[in-house]
Amino acid sequence: MKKIILITVLGCILSIGLVANSPKESFKYQLELNYVVLSEGTKVNAQPVLSKSIFENSNQEATISYKVQMDNVIHSELSGIGGAFNEMGGEAFASLTVGDQKSLVEALFSMTNGSGFSNCRTAVGSSDFGLSAYSYSQTPNDYKMKNFSVAREELTLIPFMQAAYNENPDLKMFASPWSPPGWMKESGKMDGGDKMKEKNILKPDPKIYEAYALYFAKYIKSYLEHGITINRLIIQNETDMNPKYPGCDMQPEQMEDLISNYIIPQMKKSKLDVELWAGSFRGKRKDAQKFMSLEGAENVEGVGLQYCPQSTMNELRTKHVGIKMMHTEGRCENGENSMKQAQKRFSEVSDWINSGTENYCYWNIILNETSTSGWGWKQNSLININRQSGNITYNPDYAPISLLSQYIRPGDQSVMVKTPEDKKAIAVKNKNRVVVFLENKETDVSIQSIDISGEKYTVELPAQSLCAFVFKKHK
Incomplete structure (x- = not known):
């Protein structure tokens, strides 16, 4: 018929x-x-x-x-569509009037009158779209985290995230660091990894591992105190990168040791209920495949992936039946925010959803009028806010992402076409x-x-x- x-x-x-x-x-x-x-x-x-x-x-x-x-x-159970919070976007959001802030978060996060973003991302400390490199532990050798503080984000990032939660109390959040605090690394710096690749690593020292695990626990507790639940912790953003902005090269074996022997015990000691995910992995160095071959892979909920070819997901699903995979970052592009770029978003999202990830996470939700990071490069965003005029621009990428989010809801099942x-x-x-x-x-x-x-x-x-x-x- x-x-x-x-x-x-x-x-x-x-x-x-x-x-x-x-x-x-x-x-x-x-x-x-x-x-x-x-x-x-x-x-x-x-x-x-x-x-x-x-x-x-x-x-x-x-x-x-x-x-x-x-x-x-x-x-069998998708977690939905979302984007990433960053310090630059939080600062731009803070420049708006209260009325414009309310209208903006309703458009983004309302499950009835807006896009209904349901699964979003943030950074543990500075990302490449922090206003500059920073961590919550700026005091060298503060192994007990006595000087730990999220105060810098209380004026920018945290208010934006709180507004999102007020609009959608069921919003899920995952977080990952771009870099550990500089004093925990061989280089002594969060950024500049492109100039000292061999030192752009976490010090392989049990005292550092203990301090870093405590750092994560303090972060999750501090955010809970601000009404923000970090549901998932992904251990390191882009494990194979040595960029000029904050980054850290982390081998799968080091990640496994850190998770199994330090982070898990610390989370239990701190009585924190947070899912631990490996990654985020790209496809170039096959870090995801290597991690899943290690004994400690059973200690994570799943793997976070970005910029991977579909062959990576297919290989992981074939070799590790039942593996959980989540998408952690959409194509960042170059700040053009063009309609031609928006026309390609559906192809990107379909590749991820049809390869078995439970979600799709766009990158920057908001950037300011420059679209430019503190390290001098431009990226796309769903929205630009002019901090001087207060003008809000919804970019072309917002259209397909909004549609997809409104009709791919948490709990849905994805099926083959x-x-x-x-x-x-x-x-x-x-x-x-x-x-x-x-x-x-x-x-x-x-x-x-x-x-x-x-x-x-x-x-x-x-x-x-x-x-x-x-x-x-x-x-």
Whole structure:
């Protein structure tokens, strides 16, 4: 049986009584189309998602077909979509009026009136988008962390995160350091690893390991005192990097020792309930594969990955059945914030979700008007805030990320979609609905077919759009 469905005019969503047959039970579907326009010249605002009414029509034939394999579950419990908090963004956020702050966090984090970001990231100390290199332990050889302090972030990063939690109390947060405090490293510095690669490492000293484990515990406790729960701790950002900004080269064997013999005992001693994840790993040095081959790999919940080819995830899933993987950073780009870059986001997200990660995490949520780090390089962001004028700019990347976040919710399952060559798709489901994401890169509308459990629905995709077709179940 084939259903032909065409989208015509803006308006309310109509229930049209579509029937989808499955081996176990039949459902009537209320079909919605929600989409974002990604054509050049489109101005993105705080609410970029549009809707169109759907009516039956039998006069069109699909040129592209997708088959949703409902029983082929990739991940049984997704944790959603989010982005990263940083000190630069926190400073820019603090420059806004109270009213503008409230509107901004509602657009980003509201589960009913906004994007509903559900799984976000922050840095333990300075990232490359800190205003400068800093840690919470600036006093050399302070092994007992007597001078530990997060005071620097109380004026910038922490208020932004608190506002996000006020809007979405169920927000999940994972954190990772870009570098340990400088005095814990052979180089004595958090940054400058590009000029002293051999010393850009954590000192292999039990006293340092004990101090670093205590540092993590103090961080998590301090944030709890500010009403912010760090649900997951990823031990080191980009383990194989020696950048000019804060970084640390950490071999898998050192990470395993640090986790198993120091961090876990310290977390138990401090009575802290936090998941420990290995990583974040890139694909170049095969650190994820090496770590998972070590005995202590059983002591972590999973691995954090970024900038890996799909072959890395496939290899990990094949060799370590049941492995948990999370995505930790989206492509940072070069600060152009162009629509052409936004048009590529769906391809990136689909590669990660369809390779078995439980989430997708965009990088910078907010940057200031310069988009430039303290180390002189530009990156993209979902939003730019001009600290002088107070102007808020929603960049092109915000549109696809907002749509994906609104319709990939915590607890959803990702399922396989059989696609034509060079085409991308994502399908997620829960007990109430199925959502199929498709894109149309052409300048004309595209007629495409979605097969769900043997029922075919032909749908019209607006020109140059990313679409979320929502099939709501009604018994």
